[in-house]
Amino acid sequence: MNEEQFVSKNFRNFYAKSDLSVPAISQREFGVGDFGKKISRRHLSFQSDSELNTYLREQAPLFISYSLAYYEFPERSPMSSKSFLGADLIYEFDADDLKTECKQRHDSWSCPKCEGTGKGSLDNCPKCGTPVKKEQWFCPECLDATRKQSFVLLDLLENDLGLDKGISLNFSGNAGYHIHLRGDSVKDLSHEARIELLDYLTAKGLDFAKQGFYESEKTFFCPYPKQAKGWGKRLLVLLEKLLGEGDSSKIAAFGGISVKKAKELLANKEQVLAAMREKGILYSISGRKNKQFWESILSHLVSSNTLDIDRQTSADIRKIIRVPDTLHGGTGLLAKSFSREEFKEFDPLSDTVVFSDESVKVFINKSPKIYLKGNWFGPFNEEEAKLPLYAAIYLVAKRRANLVG
């Protein structure tokens, strides 16, 4: 039995018991993938859940994705002949888009040109500038960063945009989370409207004056907390937090003023906060740079609190994406769906493990320390190990380990 057959056999065992249900299944295009290839065939369609479940039981694909779009003829190709009927919205948060410190511990790179190698995550070789080959891993720390982003997004969707219906959440099966929005409020949104939503969510081109932050007659105003909405409200909260931290060098750096002036501002913290809350006025720093100072502070607060949403993906209505509650062929983990309540306590590298503890012997080429189902394994470097089936599948699916014997 080779590695692909090993993963496939175990997937088949899992799908023998699974019973999926997909909303509007007959109008979606499906795609499946093989060992090491997420999508190798597209333009598949299923008339019913039971047809899909039979397919999963018989074929046990290593990857299965479906379209966000609804089509009259999902099985037709080219795309233009499918007859587009509308589409869900999707937002993806992947840990590989985030700059977390843990990457220094678990990621590495190698340069195909000068053969340079190193720890951490970067795009181009620091010696010769060639795009590097990345070795990416995901741990509780970086996945938790994607969860935090997901919560910010949910807050924006529900509280700012009133899109609180038809949200469903799932783990991607590898690097992060997917947030699906379905239903009439989103189905007919045009491409332009989807871009506009994205701009709002990522605060692209945010106009501070429109949010209630503006200068008039040498006074810099902010919105009243009770009247503030959306980004205006969010910025007030962030401003209070920044002042509360009392870090004068941070305020100086953000606002482009001297540490001495920042200290002056913080010495009056209580009055500054009271004026914000009660009068809708931001403290005037001495000198002429008041407007510049507050706008620079606001810009920093926006850029350090905005979401890393992949713009390309979120606006692409032709995209196909992992079917929730199916297995990811690159990890063997379940792209598990969960409720908003469950999300708070969700452990993505434990709650998505579906395979047993049965011991399997593998030869591991190279792996950092990995966390799965509450246990740490490795690091491994060109060595044999006996691992529980779920960890063996994870490393084999990631193509970092081979079967022994």
Ligand SMILES: [Zn+2]
């Ligand atoms: Zn190089």
Ligand SMILES: [Zn+2]
């Ligand atoms: Zn990590």
